[in-house]
Structure formats: structure tokens, C-alpha cells
Amino acid sequence: MKRIMTTVAVGAVAALALTGCGGAAPTTGSSSGGAESGELVIWNWGNSDEAAESFQTDVIAAFNEKHPDVEVEIVAQPFDQYYTLLGSAIEAGTAPDLALFNGGTQLASRADMLFPVTEELADLEETLAGWPAFQAGGETYSAPMFLQGFxxxxxxxxxxxxxxxxxxxxxxxxxxxxxxxxxxxxxxxxxxxxxxxxxxxxxxxxxxxxxxxxxxxxxxxxxxxxxxxxxxxxxxxxxxxxxxxxxxxxxxxxxxxxxxxxxxxxxxxxxxxxxxxxxxxxxxxxxxxxxxxxxxxxxxxxxxxxxxxxxxPAEGGIGYGILNEDKFDLGVDWIRATVDHDALSAYSLAGGQITSDTTIELDTDIQSAQDIVSELPGSKPxxxxxxxxxxxxxxxxxxxxxxxxxxxxxxxxxxxxxxxx
CATH class of the missing domain: 3.40.190.10 (Periplasmic binding protein-like II)
Incomplete structure (x- = not known):
């Protein structure tokens, strides 16, 4: 039976410079279709409210529909130390299987540590917006979950x-x-x-x-x-x-x-x-x-x-990148679960997110939200x-x-x- 674990990391980790360690492209080229067992360790910076917690639960459920025997362990790290802790873990060889990244600089500057998912996510290109923030060197490293703007x-x-x-x-x-x-x-x-x-x-x-x-x-x-x-x-x-x-x-x-x-x-x-x-x-x-x-x-x-x-100013906001080649197929399916239509749709209403899924309508009477959405077609990164x-x-x-x-x-x-x- 699957178990869902959410761990809050504590303690200090010495700051180490982020260095590339794993630049080879994955040898597996497609997401797995059969049942697997084992554990998938994922880092993020936690949930800000009940709506975010519910969204995470929905994502795990979508993932476990395909992999019912895989245990998902979510490790929530403090945001103000997140990339330092991640760099230290990578340097020490204790990195998670996947980690959450801000689109743009934070992901692109670490692209040599991640495994590209360009072909595996190609079928989502027409449905989701915000891809450029998760691309570097002609490769795609994650799928945008939400659109982030200023x-x-x-x-x-x-x-x-x-x-x-x-x-x-x-x-x-x-x-x-x-x-x-x-x-x-x-x-x-x-x-x-x-x-x-x-x-x-x-x-x-x-x-x-x-x-x-x-x-x-x-x-x-x-x-x-x-x-x-x-x-x-x-x-x-x-x-x-x-x-x-x-x-x-x-x-x-x-x-x-x-x-x-x-x-x-x-x-x-x-x-x-x-x-x-x-x-x-x-x-x-x-x-x-x-x-x-x-x-x-x-x-x-x-x-x-x-x-x-x-x-x-708006672009793709956050997405998960794969750090462990041995968990590549599971990682692809996790990323796909994070952009599950039903999960994103529920979160857009409960959590106030403007999602990357262009087929989801933001059903709200809050005028500022409607005004923001109306400006998205002309947005710039x-x-x-x-x-x-x-x-x-x-x-x-x-x-x-x-x-x-x-x-x-x-x-x-x-x-x-x-x-x-």
C-alpha cells in the first residue's frame, strides 16, 4: 500500500557552491507505462495555505493513479535557504530525485544538473503556456505549473x-x-x-x-x-x-x-x-x-x-526538475501530474493561481484578476x-x-x- 510522506527539513547545512554534476542526457526516452514500486523523493519549499496543500494532495493522487506502489516523499525546505541546501545536497551526493525550481535564472543556471524532458513533454506544448522559463540550450527541463507575473x-x-x-x-x-x-x-x-x-x-x-x-x-x-x-x-x-x-x-x-x-x-x-x-x-x-x-x-x-x-511582465513560474537519472521515468510522470488538468483547475479557484493550462478559465468576479488575465496575450517575459x-x-x-x-x-x-x- 502506498504511503504519502511530507517531511519538514530542519538544521543548518553549510553553504557550498553549486556545481554541475550530471549533464548526460537520460538514456530512457519515454515515460514508463507499467507499475513500479519504490520511493520518489521530492523537494519543494512547502505549502503556503490549505489550497496549496490540497493541490499537492491532488498531484500525488494523479501520480499514484499510474504508480500506486511508489511512495512519494515530499521534503519541504525553507525558501530562504532552498537553493543553498539543494546545492549542498547535490555536492554531497544526497540530492532528491526531483526538486522544485523557479523558472528562468534559477532553473537555467542549474540546467547542467538536470535531465531534459523535451521529447517526453512535447505533447503538452499546445496546452500549456510559459515554456521559455523552463528551457535552456534548446532543451526543456520541466513543465510550467503556473504563470508568474509582476x-x-x-x-x-x-x-x-x-x-x-x-x-x-x-x-x-x-x-x-x-x-x-x-x-x-x-x-x-x-x-x-x-x-x-x-x-x-x-x-x-x-x-x-x-x-x-x-x-x-x-x-x-x-x-x-x-x-x-x-x-x-x-x-x-x-x-x-x-x-x-x-x-x-x-x-x-x-x-x-x-x-x-x-x-x-x-x-x-x-x-x-x-x-x-x-x-x-x-x-x-x-x-x-x-x-x-x-x-x-x-x-x-x-x-x-x-x-x-x-x-x-509574466512567464512560467515554477516547475519540477529531474536530478536522478535512475528515476527519470517516474520523474516525467511526476511532472505530468503537476500539470494535471483537474488538479490545476481546482487550485486556480481555491488558491488564486493563474495556471499554465490555457484551457482553464479563471472563474472569479474579482476585477483585478479579470484585468490581469485580459493582459496575458500581450505579456512579455x-x-x-x-x-x-x-x-x-x-x-x-x-x-x-x-x-x-x-x-x-x-x-x-x-x-x-x-x-x-
Missing amino acids: PIYYNKAIFEQAGLDAENPPTTWDELTTACESILAETDVSCFALGNKEGLGIEFFLSGFASGVFTPEEYDAWIDGERDWEGEHARQVLELWQQTSEDGWYNAGANSTAMFNDSFDLFSGGQAAMVIGLTSGIAHWKQFDEFLGEDLGFMMPVTVNDGTTLAL LLHTALSGETLDLLHRLGQELLINEVTVDDAAGQLAASEG
């Missing part, structure tokens, strides 16, 4: 208190600047909620506002690896990040405030007028709606420069997820230093340019 949410009640038109949020940078000035002058809250203890704030700022800063050609070139950190518009992002801090847009102590979930709690609690949040997982429209209700608004990025085309792990770590540190004027924009741009060769 929408800007705002509190309509605070807008009204500041004398702003709550139904017509800013559409240009000048309008946004004027709105923030009014909010800071007429209310006792910050313009934006910001948690930058982990250095993540500048990721959200870069990707959240990018389509209004870069031309479509520059945007696409950035995704393709052609980036000029010392160019006009990349420097402009760094300048605006620093200038907004100098202008007092953010809550006090942003560099010592955790993004998850302290900064988002500030917005939910009415202590900030706006926040760059998420579309799925956490800090999304459904969670904010529970606190703000009809006062929750969604706005697109604003136009900063002429010649830009505004787009919702997140710029920060195209960066290497080394450059992303550097961006985190420089973002903290820029926020408190410990580094100049020129120096920051030069360091980032050097990090990408």
Missing part, C-alpha cells in the same frame, strides 16, 4: 484619500511621480510597499517597469542575452530605483524588511498605496482581495520613454529571470546599496556590465 496592485481607498482618481491609475512615469507626491503629502502611508532584506526589490522594479523603459527591440535583445548595462535605458532603471528611494516612495527600513511576507502585509494592511506583487503562489490578487475587497486595483506598467510598448545566477546575486547586493546611496549608478552599471563579460 502586476502592480494599488489601494483605491488610499488613492481617493490622496485626491487621486481611483478608477484611472497613472499611465506615465510623470503621472506616477505626481501620484506618489500626493500620497505622501495627503496620507500617512508610503507610496509603495517594499521589502528588500533579501535584495529582491530591484528584481520586481526592473521586471515590473521594464516595458515602459525599454523599446520592444531592446526588450527582446535583453531576453536573448544582448544587454548593455551601461546603456541609456539600463542605467535609467538603476537611476529611477535610486531616485524613488531618495524621494521617499518606500516604507522606512526597506533594506531590513523581508519581502515575503512583511512587505506584502504592509500593502494588505493599508500601510502602502501600491505594491509590485505576483499573479500566483503568494502576494496575488486573491490574497490581497481578502483584505482590500473592492478597494483592490490593478494597473499596468507606466510609460517612461517614448517608443515603448507596455506589456504585463520577466527581464531579471534572463540573467545569470552570478549577475542576479550582484544585482541584489547593488540594489540594496543603491537604495541607501552606498554605490553610484555609474559604479553599479559598470559592475553589472563586467559580470556579464
Whole structure:
């Protein structure tokens, strides 16, 4: 009889550099169809609520329909140490069979540790959206479970208190600047909620506002690896990040405030007028709606420069990658279970997820969610997820230093340019 195990890992593991260990392509080319026995060990960073727990149960059930005698052990690791712990386990030869990855940089920078599933998942390509975040070097390494994006949410009640038109949020940078000035002058809250203890704030700022800063050609070139950190518009992002801090847009102590979930709690609690949040997982429209209700608004990025085309920043969010070649077939079936139509459909309603399955309709009367979904056809990938792990770590540190004027924009741009060769 199968057993389902969920383990919470405890204890400290020394940080070790992530190195490649297992780059060979799997020798098995198709998902197994017969019954197997044994154990499948899977790492993730736990479940944020009952809906996430229920989704995990549904995924395990879908997997066990095909493999009733395989014991699934889910090991939940703390998110703030997740990739360090995973790297240590890989280095020590104690890695799980599969692990959950953020799409983009976090997966691509570890692609040499994973086994591609390009052919095994090819039949899902037309049904699911968000594939690029789980592809590297022409291979696919996972299936996107949800779409993750960086929408800007705002509190309509605070807008009204500041004398702003709550139904017509800013559409240009000048309008946004004027709105923030009014909010800071007429209310006792910050313009934006910001948690930058982990250095993540500048990721959200870069990707959240990018389509209004870069031309479509520059945007696409950035995704393709052609980036000029010392160019006009990349420097402009760094300048605006620093200038907004100098202008007092953010809550006090942003560099010592955790993004998850302290900064988002500030917005939910009415202590900030706006926040760059998420579309799925956490800090999304459904969670904010529970606190703000009809006062929750969604706005697109604003136009900063002429010649830009505004787009919702969104792409595939999370997916499981296979680390153990001996469990490759089981791993493929686990990945397929994570995008099971019924499991995703139930979670989209209960958990507020915008799933990768394009055949699932988001059945909700929450206006911000409907507005987000309406912008998905014109969405563009997140710029920060195209960066290497080394450059992303550097961006985190420089973002903290820029926020408190410990580094100049020129120096920051030069360091980032050097990090990408």
C-alpha cells in the first residue's frame, strides 16, 4: 500500500557552491507505462495555505493513479535557504530525485544538473503556456505549473484619500511621480510597499517597469542575452530605483524588511498605496482581495520613454526538475501530474493561481484578476529571470546599496556590465 510522506527539513547545512554534476542526457526516452514500486523523493519549499496543500494532495493522487506502489516523499525546505541546501545536497551526493525550481535564472543556471524532458513533454506544448522559463540550450527541463507575473496592485481607498482618481491609475512615469507626491503629502502611508532584506526589490522594479523603459527591440535583445548595462535605458532603471528611494516612495527600513511576507502585509494592511506583487503562489490578487475587497486595483506598467510598448511582465513560474537519472521515468510522470488538468483547475479557484493550462478559465468576479488575465496575450517575459545566477546575486547586493546611496549608478552599471563579460 502506498504511503504519502511530507517531511519538514530542519538544521543548518553549510553553504557550498553549486556545481554541475550530471549533464548526460537520460538514456530512457519515454515515460514508463507499467507499475513500479519504490520511493520518489521530492523537494519543494512547502505549502503556503490549505489550497496549496490540497493541490499537492491532488498531484500525488494523479501520480499514484499510474504508480500506486511508489511512495512519494515530499521534503519541504525553507525558501530562504532552498537553493543553498539543494546545492549542498547535490555536492554531497544526497540530492532528491526531483526538486522544485523557479523558472528562468534559477532553473537555467542549474540546467547542467538536470535531465531534459523535451521529447517526453512535447505533447503538452499546445496546452500549456510559459515554456521559455523552463528551457535552456534548446532543451526543456520541466513543465510550467503556473504563470508568474509582476502586476502592480494599488489601494483605491488610499488613492481617493490622496485626491487621486481611483478608477484611472497613472499611465506615465510623470503621472506616477505626481501620484506618489500626493500620497505622501495627503496620507500617512508610503507610496509603495517594499521589502528588500533579501535584495529582491530591484528584481520586481526592473521586471515590473521594464516595458515602459525599454523599446520592444531592446526588450527582446535583453531576453536573448544582448544587454548593455551601461546603456541609456539600463542605467535609467538603476537611476529611477535610486531616485524613488531618495524621494521617499518606500516604507522606512526597506533594506531590513523581508519581502515575503512583511512587505506584502504592509500593502494588505493599508500601510502602502501600491505594491509590485505576483499573479500566483503568494502576494496575488486573491490574497490581497481578502483584505482590500473592492478597494483592490490593478494597473499596468507606466510609460517612461517614448517608443515603448507596455506589456504585463509574466512567464512560467515554477516547475519540477529531474536530478536522478535512475528515476527519470517516474520523474516525467511526476511532472505530468503537476500539470494535471483537474488538479490545476481546482487550485486556480481555491488558491488564486493563474495556471499554465490555457484551457482553464479563471472563474472569479474579482476585477483585478479579470484585468490581469485580459493582459496575458500581450505579456512579455520577466527581464531579471534572463540573467545569470552570478549577475542576479550582484544585482541584489547593488540594489540594496543603491537604495541607501552606498554605490553610484555609474559604479553599479559598470559592475553589472563586467559580470556579464
